Amino acid sequence: RATRGGEEVRGYVPSMGQIFMRRFQMVTQFRQSLEDGQVSVHYQPKVSLPNRQVQGVEALVRWVHPEFGRIDPDEFVPAVEAAGLIGALTEFVLEEALHRVRKWLDDGLRISVAVNLSVRNLADEEFPRRVSQALERVGVPPELLTFELTESGVMSDPQKALPILRELHALGIVLAVDDFGTGYSSLAYLRQLPVDQVKIDKSFVLGMGTDLGDLAVVRSIVELGHSLGLTVVAEGVEEDVARDQLEAMGCDVAQGYLISRPLSEERLEAWLQARTAR
Ligand code: C2E
Numbered sequence: 001r002a003t004r005g006g007e008e009v010r011g012y013v014p015s016m017g018q019i020f021m022r023r024f025q026m027v028t029q030f031r032q033s034l035e036d037g038q039v040s041v042h043y044q045p046k047v048s049l050p051n052r053q054v055q056g057v058e059a060l061v062r063w064v065h066p067e068f069g070r071i072d073p074d075e076f077v078p079a080v081e082a083a084g085l086i087g088a089l090t091e092f093v094l095e096e097a098l099h100r101v102r103k104w105l106d107d108g109l110r111i112s113v114a115v116n117l118s119v120r121n122l123a124d125e126e127f128p129r130r131v132s133q134a135l136e137r138v139g140v141p142p143e144l145l146t147f148e149l150t151e152s153g154v155m156s157d158p159q160k161a162l163p164i165l166r167e168l169h170a171l172g173i174v175l176a177v178d179d180f181g182t183g184y185s186s187l188a189y190l191r192q193l194p195v196d197q198v199k200i201d202k203s204f205v206l207g208m209g210t211d212l213g214d215l216a217v218v219r220s221i222v223e224l225g226h227s228l229g230l231t232v233v234a235e236g237v238e239e240d241v242a243r244d245q246l247e248a249m250g251c252d253v254a255q256g257y258l259i260s261r262p263l264s265e266e267r268l269e270a271w272l273q274a275r276t277a278r
């Protein structure tokens with residue numbers, strides 16, 4: 001244990017008041033932070049197995065706050081969501097992501113982008129129309145856009161979510177179920193959803209090297225996904241062994257630190273160039 005002048009140095013533990021204030025500041029400042037350039041989008045590449053070609057990227061939001069520094073999306077996304085501001089966040093990420101894809105198209109590259117949706121997006125009847133307009137305005141074919149949604153997001157209000165999902169799907173946008181295996185994954189429901197992909201939750205992929213139960217879950221999701229005609233994506237691929245096992249199982253796409261961490265726009269460009277130069 002570290003000591004300073006005989007006194008124990010404890011980890012900083014914020015008080016309830018400080019937690020509340022931080023959350024309050026986050027939600028009241030969020031809109032302005034979008035305009036001030038504090039919020040940006042990073043991209044994590046995904047590769048096809050077995051050929052390891054870049055298949056697409058996932059857009060992941062980043063917020064560097066002037067006072068708090070980097071805030072984890074697992075902290076601010078739920079806060080922004082609860083405050084009813086997720087529409088602005090999704091629109092920001094979508095706009096950035098579509099312009100990125102458009103730029104790649106101009107450079108002769110066909111790379112798709114995946115954007116994470118929140119439950120609240122799936123309760124907004126105007127959402128599909130706005131997405132369709134954005135695709136047209138920026139000039140991106142719908143098949144180069146994927147939306148990732150969690151099962152719990154869809155299942156919390158399927159009556160509302162399903163028609164919106166069907167509309168998005170009818171536009172030609174690719175739909176993926178994120179974090180698959182963590183919720184009350186009803187396999188029967190999966191069949192009824194208009195989805196094209198399942199993403200195996202990283203907890204199973206991270207555990208499959210040491211835990212036979214995790215390995216069994218991964219294997220059965222790959223089989224189930226394929227029997228339903230879905231593309232299977234594994235996230236959280238950190239080790240060669242995991243990638244090799246996934247490849248042997250027939251998993252279609254791998255994403256994780258082994259391939260690359262999420263990268264800023266500039267760093268992603270350099271990463272892509274280094275890869276295609278090989
Ligand atoms: P997610 O959608 O499940 O995203 C995957 C998370 O796993 C990302 O965390 C990514 O950086 C991390 N990750 C990727 N590869 C590995 C790996 O090999 N090992 C490990 N341990 N982790 C890996 P991140 O960027 O911190 O995002 C956390 C969550 O925040 C996301 O989970 C998603 O639920 C939410 N999020 C991020 N961006 C957005 C957004 O634009 N909109 C919405 N609605 N949610 C977002």
Ligand code: CA
Nearest residue numbers: 058116148178
């Ligand atoms: Ca995701």
Ligand code: CA
Nearest residue numbers: 178179201235
């Ligand atoms: Ca996930």
Ligand code: CA
Nearest residue numbers: 074150178179
């Ligand atoms: Ca997650």
